[in-house]
Amino acid sequence: HNLFKENIHMKIIDLLHQRPTLSFEIFPPKKHDGDISSIYSTIDELSKLKPDFISVTYGAGGSTTENTVEIASKIKNEYGIEAVAHLSCIDATPEQLIRIIDSLKANNIENILALRGDYPKGYDPINAPHYYKYASELNEFISKNYPDTFCLSGACYPEVHQDAVSLEKDLQALKKKVDAGAKYLITQIFFDNNYYYRLVREARIRGINVPIIAGIMPATNSKSLLNIAKLSGCNIPYNLSASIERFKNNPQAMKEVGMNYATNQIIDLITNGVDGIHLYTMNKPEIVHEILKRTNNILAEFKND
Ligand code: FAD
Numbered sequence: 001h002n003l004f005k006e007n008i009h010m011k012i013i014d015l016l017h018q019r020p021t022l023s024f025e026i027f028p029p030k031k032h033d034g035d036i037s038s039i040y041s042t043i044d045e046l047s048k049l050k051p052d053f054i055s056v057t058y059g060a061g062g063s064t065t066e067n068t069v070e071i072a073s074k075i076k077n078e079y080g081i082e083a084v085a086h087l088s089c090i091d092a093t094p095e096q097l098i099r100i101i102d103s104l105k106a107n108n109i110e111n112i113l114a115l116r117g118d119y120p121k122g123y124d125p126i127n128a129p130h131y132y133k134y135a136s137e138l139n140e141f142i143s144k145n146y147p148d149t150f151c152l153s154g155a156c157y158p159e160v161h162q163d164a165v166s167l168e169k170d171l172q173a174l175k176k177k178v179d180a181g182a183k184y185l186i187t188q189i190f191f192d193n194n195y196y197y198r199l200v201r202e203a204r205i206r207g208i209n210v211p212i213i214a215g216i217m218p219a220t221n222s223k224s225l226l227n228i229a230k231l232s233g234c235n236i237p238y239n240l241s242a243s244i245e246r247f248k249n250n251p252q253a254m255k256e257v258g259m260n261y262a263t264n265q266i267i268d269l270i271t272n273g274v275d276g277i278h279l280y281t282m283n284k285p286e287i288v289h290e291i292l293k294r295t296n297n298i299l300a301e302f303k304n305d
Contacts, residue, residue, distance in 0.1 A: 010082050011151035012053055012111050013183040016211040020305055021052040021276035023084075023213070026283050028056065028067035036067050040074070045285030047079045049292055055084035055113060055186075055278070069100060073107035084153070085109050088117025089132035094141070101146060111151045113186065114138040134173070139180035154182035156203075156212065158195035161188075162233045171206050184211040186278050189228065191219070191261070192237050193268050213276035214269050218287050220258030222248040259287060263294045270295075270302045277302075 015021055024046050029036050046054060056072045059065040072083040085104055089097065104112065116135045119125060132138055139152050154177045157170060164170035174185070190196055200212050219225040222244045229236050236244070240261055247253040266277055281288050292299065 010110070011183075012082065012084060012153065013151050013211075015052055015082075016184055016213075016276060020270075020274065020302055021213065021278075022299060022303065023053045023055065023276065023278045024049075024051050024281045024288065025055045025057065025215075025278060026071070026281055028071055029283075036071070039071055039283065042281075042283045042285055043071075043075060043079060046281065046288065047081055049285075049288060051081065052276075053082035053084050053111065055086060058086040058088055058115070059117065069103050069107060069109070072104070072109050076109055077107065082111065083109055084111040084113050086113045086115060087138065088115040089135070089138040089141070090117040090130065091120055091123070091128075093131060097138075097141060098145070101142060101150075105146065105149060110149070111153070112142065113153045113155070114142060114182065115155055134177075135182075136173070136177040136180040139177060139182055143181040151183055152181045153184045153186060154178070155188065156185040156199060157188045158190045158199040159188070159234050167202065171202055171208070174203065175206055175208055178208050178210055182210065184213060184275075186213045187215045188232050188234065189215050189217040189280060190234050191229075191240055191265070192235055193265055193272075195235075196269065196274075197272065211275035213278045214274050215278045215280060216262050216265055216269075217280035217282070218258045218262040218291060219244070220255045220282075220284070220287055221251070222254050224282075225258070255287070259290050259294075263291050266291070266295055267298055270298055273305075 012021070026039065026042060026046070029038055043054070054075050056068050056075070058068045068085055072085040075081050075083040087100060114135050115138070135154055139154070142150055142152060156174055160167050160170050164173065187196060187199065196214050203212065217228065219240065225244065243257045244254070247257055269277065279288055
């Protein structure tokens with residue numbers, strides 16, 4: 001596939017200043033899957049949908065860390081699609097960070113989602129030695145060592161991050177992250193749009209004025225959905241959980257449940273002026289295709305907003 005376009009230079013925030021964005025998230029294949037080439041057929045399919053950017057996770061859910069740069073580089077340099085590389089700092093040393101950020105820079109990648117990261121298995125957050133405790137410190141580290149090089153972004157939590165004692169405290173931390181350099185935010189998954197609207201409202205009141213992109217996950221597999229909801233602490237509204245209960249043993253029916261649910265969330269978010277939609281693709285382009293097919297005209301208007 002030679003989809004190489006001219007090498008675009010684009011910081012995501014410049015795009016967000018022009019119009020809302022549609023983007024996808026993928027993860028590097030897990031270690032035991034060996035070969036990472038399987039991800040390229042996923043990117044082939046996703047690229048046909050012309051997203052504004054594709055983001056690549058970093059060490060999340062047991063996947064490898066070393067492939068993030070390689071995959072993000074392919075997206076940017078071979079497919080001509082803007083890439084956002086996730087990067088986490090919780091168990092990193094400054095030297096490790098420099099090594100990765102240098103290679104992002106060398107590969108022309110201009111956008112980093114700067115995260116604290118999930119705690120590694122068995123990690124003791126109180127006693128384990130660490131250089132960095134919060135994502136805002138990673139933002140500061142990158143801004144200081146690579147001035148004006150990257151467009152940084154951060155994660156935010158419509159239903160409050162699990163370690164935070166209150167919405168208020170979580171928003172204070174979010175303000176620090178934005179002040180430390182995060183130019184836009186992407187939300188954790190949510191299935192009740194009211195949490196997203198609350199986050200935006202409360203953030204704006206506290207002077208957090210950067211774009212807040214909504215992260216949407218099509219809940220097409222009942223087992224992984226329940227697992228992810230548990231891990232991320234997000235609520236499953238009654239109408240969705242009732243459908244899961246009813247159709248959990250019928251994978252095809254569950255796919256329809258998840259796709260239709262995500263489609264309705266997206267329509268409602270666009271109706272209400274969302275800054276961007278970020279689809280957690282779970283590396284399943286066929287589901288993304290279906291959702292976009294159902295929202296073709298809506299998305300065309302959205303992209304012109
Ligand atoms: P932080 O912003 O540091 O917040 C963590 C907690 O600390 C919060 O409770 C916050 O309120 C509190 N806090 C922050 N700053 C302060 C402060 N200065 N003082 C006191 N309290 C503070 N994980 C991965 O490992 N790899 C990935 O690729 C990945 N991608 C993600 C993408 C998105 C869009 C999202 C929403 C999450 C992603 N995660 C990923 C998960 C993320 O790493 C976890 O949710 C992690 O627990 C928190 O990361 P954070 O960057 O939001 O942390």
